[in-house]
Amino acid sequence: xxxxxxxxxxxxxxxxxxxxxxxxxxxxxxxxxxxxxxxxxxxxxxxxxxxxxxxxxxxxxxxxxxxxxxxxxxxxxxxxxxxxxxxxxxxxxxxxxxxxxxxxxxxxxxxxxxxxxxxxxxxxxxxxxxxxxxxxxxxxxxxxxxxxxxxxxxxxxxxxxxxxxxxxxxxxxxxxxxxxxxxxxxxxxxxxxxxxxxxxxxxxxxxxxxxxxxxxxxxxxxxxxxxxxxxxxxxxxxxxxxxxxxxxxxxxx
Numbered sequence: 321x322x323x324x325x326x327x328x329x330x331x332x333x334x335x336x337x338x339x340x341x342x343x344x345x346x347x348x349x350x351x352x353x354x355x356x357x358x359x360x361x362x363x364x365x366x367x368x369x370x371x372x373x374x375x376x377x378x379x380x381x382x383x384x385x386x387x388x389x390x391x392x393x394x395x396x397x398x399x400x401x402x403x404x405x406x407x408x409x410x411x412x413x414x415x416x417x418x419x420x421x422x423x424x425x426x427x428x429x430x431x432x433x434x435x436x437x438x439x440x441x442x443x444x445x446x447x448x449x450x451x452x453x454x455x456x457x458x459x460x461x462x463x464x465x466x467x468x469x470x471x472x473x474x475x476x477x478x479x480x481x482x483x484x485x486x487x488x489x490x491x492x493x494x495x496x497x498x499x500x501x502x503x504x505x506x507x508x509x510x511x512x513x514x515x516x517x518x519x520x521x522x523x524x525x526x527x528x529x530x531x532x533x534x535x536x537x538x539x540x541x542x543x544x545x546x547x548x549x550x551x552x553x554x555x556x557x558x559x560x561x562x563x564x565x566x567x568x569x570x571x572x573x
Contacts, residue, residue, distance in 0.1 A: 334431060334569050335362035335404045339395060340554070341413025341438070342502070343471040343494035345371050348412075351558035352565075359566060366398050368415070370498040386498035388418060388446070388506065395422035399429055406431040408569050413551065414497075417441045417506055423515055424508065432569050433517040435533075436561070437525055437551050441506030442532055448502045450530075462499030469497040480550025481524050481557070490555060513539045518568040520561075524550040543568065 336356055340348035346365035356363045370386040395418055399407045408431050411419025416438025423433045439450050448458045462469050471494035477487045513536055521529050523546055529537065536542045545568055547553055553561045 333361050334408045334566075335364065335402075335406060336408045336410055336565060337395065337398050337404070338363065338365040338410045339368065339412065339415040339419050340365075341415050342469065342497045343371070344412075344490075345493070345495070347493055348490075348552075348554055352554050352562045355559055355562035356565065361566070362404070364398055364402060364404075366394060368394050368418070368501075370501070371495055385500070387500040388421075388502075388504035390498075391415070391418035391501050392421045392425070395419055396425055399426050404429060408432050408434060408565070410434045410436060410565060411438050412436040412554065413438055414447050414502065417447055418501075420512055420515070420517075421506060421508065423517075424510055424512070430515070433515050434520065434565060434568055435517065436520045436553065437522040438519075440512060440530075440532055440536070441508055443508050444505050446503050446505045449505075459499075459503055462503065465496065465499075467499045469499050469502055471496060477550075477552075479524060480552060482550060482552065482555060486552075486555045490552065512536055513541060516541050518543045518545055520545045520547060520553075520564060520568070522547050522549050522551050522553055524548070 338349045338352065345367035349365040353363045353365060368391045395409065407426065407429050409419050409423050416435045417440065420433060420435065421441050423430050439447055451458055458469065474487050474491055477490065519529060519533055519537060519542065521544060528534065537544050545564055547557060547560065547564065549557045
């Protein structure tokens, strides 16, 4: 693990805004939150719009309007509505895109951006475009599933360091993900290299970050931390992930 090169927060308290990846809600951080709060930090897990389940009260067709920009605004509001001054924005998987876009919008309220095995926004490119086939299969699946991306099944979690019980918990809690948020292209006001950031690479999901992330890690403001676990460390290694979050921000543990 490398020491963060951003602002010095040693001995200080942080406000962590925790945003899970596709199909998941704030509940995904349930085993991470107590460790952070016990250490005295503010913790604010977020459920993005459209991910509270099929009975979320939205009328037919309303989910079609839940795009990437909706999720960016969810994160911005999580910071601004709570009056957070030194926010550590944590994005996992898909949510790395809206979280990083939000990070550049909240200005001086940002303490650090932490991306947990996450995608990053690339100008003009969507999350679906980052998939191995350029997003064609995902786009087709979304169309055939009423505008949603269907959750993974148990077999999809093999080799990710998860117990059967952990897999069952993820599968049981996952809900269809609003498809427009995955196909809407990202838009950036400035380079992500200007943001103080840490990228957490989960090695069971691949030994190297994507090319775009690797390039950012060459800069002075981005750091790399490796975890020997799979793509869902909030389930497989929650205590270790909580420690990593505190250490990468320099926050007191």
